[in-house]
Amino acid sequence: MTHKIAILGASGYTGAELIRLIATHGGMEIAALGANSKAGQSMASVFPHLRHLDLPMLSKIDEIDFSGIDLCFCALPHKTSQEVISALPSHLRIVDLSADFRLRDPAEYEKWYGNPHAAVELQKEAVYGLTEFYRDQIATARLVAGTGCxxxxxxxxxxxxxxxxxxxxxxxxxxxxxxxxxxxxxxxxxxxxxxxxxxxxxxxxxxxxxxxxxxxxxxxxxxxxxxxxxxxxxxxxxxxxxxxxxxxxxxxxxxxxxxxxxxxxxxxxxxxxxxxxxxxxxxxxxxxxxxxxxxxxxxxxxxxxxxxxNLTKGSSGQALQNANLMLNLDETTGLMLAPCFP
The missing domain is CATH 3.30.360.10 (Dihydrodipicolinate Reductase; domain 2)
Known part of the structure; x- marks a missing residue:
């Protein structure tokens, strides 16, 4: 079974890294790419190193049809994800790469990030995404909060x-x-x-x-x-x-x-x-x-x-590792690439 995936914030480094990894993943298909600031552009024009891939055009997030999407990666800036994720359909499973759901206590979030938590109820269901230590909780979660690198x-x-x-x-x-x-x-x-x-x-x-x-x-x-x-x-x-x-x-x-x-x-x-x-x-x-x-x-x-x-195991690779668990796929799928040396 191939799972349909959306990536929000696809024009950033972590979004591009997700695309690079998912390109080798046999169980995922990228169905939508969101990037409000570069909507209407191709990924080849934003990241030429990905021009060999057949990818959707970048679009505004509120124009994406999520009805056929199984899982959404949110690679958006801090202080943005809470609002965006709150508006996403309830059937979506979500891996957030920002800091918006990492801290369980909303008061701690306000202390460290300087603004009130905008999705307190959603925070209650977020699972901290350090895969090796929260594997069982991640597998059944709807929302996983990726760690800081x-x-x-x-x-x-x-x-x-x-x-x-x-x-x-x-x-x-x-x-x-x-x-x-x-x-x-x-x-x-x-x-x-x-x-x-x-x-x-x-x-x-x-x-x-x-x-x-x-x-x-x-x-x-x-x-x-x-x-x-x-x-x-x-x-x-x-x-x-x-x-x-x-x-x-x-x-x-x-x-x-x-x-x-x-x-x-x-x-x-x-x-x-x-x-x-x-x-x-x-x-x-x-x-x-x-x-x-x-x-x-x-x-x-x-x-x-x-x-x-920091872009792979510290962020996008960790996110894909978590998504594999959430979709009941082998945890290592798409992630066994050897390091690039020299």
Whole structure:
């Protein structure tokens, strides 16, 4: 059976990445592409790398006929998805790639995103979309909220360690580097080549980065008490990739074993041999996440590094993985592409 799919926000990076992945998916057909700002244009004119595909023309969202659509990906900007998804037909299953339904408490959403939640009732049925940890809930959900790409990377490094009580919860430092595509496709002065290249810098330093809300929510629920990691993201002059370096207090060999055991049966999470470190270049364009563990020079401290592609495993690949579960398809369908190297 082929499921008909719609993608809203198809003219953005995550929308294009969804199309690239679904093009190899035998169980899905793209029936509609929404992009209000580029309605009437072809995908070939917006993203020439997709010109070989036979795709629908881009159209305004309110002009799409959803009657024959089985599942809709919403790759829309933050603060937009709540209103749009609220107006979609009730039969649709939805995977949202924005931040609008990630935080379960509407008050926390307002705290981190600066405006009241516009779909509180819909929030109650949203399932957090970190596939490996919410697999059963995702399979039966109508609405799945994809995670932040930074939040996903940090959680893959830390969730099993928190759950196993393998690290000191009061001494977690997360130093993360993210490629520029994580900021989206909109034109901004600070993302111009001359402004960004040949250097990198921290941003949202301190307590203002929105993905902290996800870390607080997920880690505290796991631990059964408040957990506040020290987190600093950095913008690097690369197109794709996230590298999260986590400094923790605990036995490095035990930490490696906990992660290896936790992910032994996961198709996309690969724990490297002890002491080996991952690189973003080895996961580029793929749905894989590589995790490495090394002992610090000081006994009782360890370094855990996770690498993934922010557009694939951190966003669109994760969304497709969730959609496969929601449609009762093999979870890995369309996602076993090898990383692109060099």
């Amino acid at each position: 930074n939040a996903a990377t940090g959680q893959y490094a830390l969730r099993p360690l928190i759950a196993a009580d393998a690290i000191d919860l009061d001494h977690i430092v997360l130093d993360l580097k993210c490629a520029v595509s994580g900021a989206g496709r909109s034109l901004r002065e600070n993302l111009l080549h001359a402004e960004l290249s040949e250097g990198y810098h921290g941003y949202a330093v301190g307590s203002v980065h929105r993905h902290m809300g996800e870390f607080d929510q997920e880690f505290s629920a796991l631990a059964g008490r408040p957990v506040a990691v020290q987190f600093t993201p950095h913008l690097i002059p690369a197109n794709r990739g996230i590298l999260a370096t986590t400094y923790v207090h605990g036995d490095a060999a035990q930490i490696h074993q906990v992660l290896a055991d936790a992910y032994a049966d996961e198709p996309f999470l690969q724990v490297l041999p002890y002491g080996e470190q991952p690189s973003t270049r080895h996961v580029r364009g793929s749905n894989f996440c590589h995790i490495g563990v090394t002992a610090d020079r000081t006994a009782g401290r360890a370094i855990v590094i996770a690498a993934l592609d």
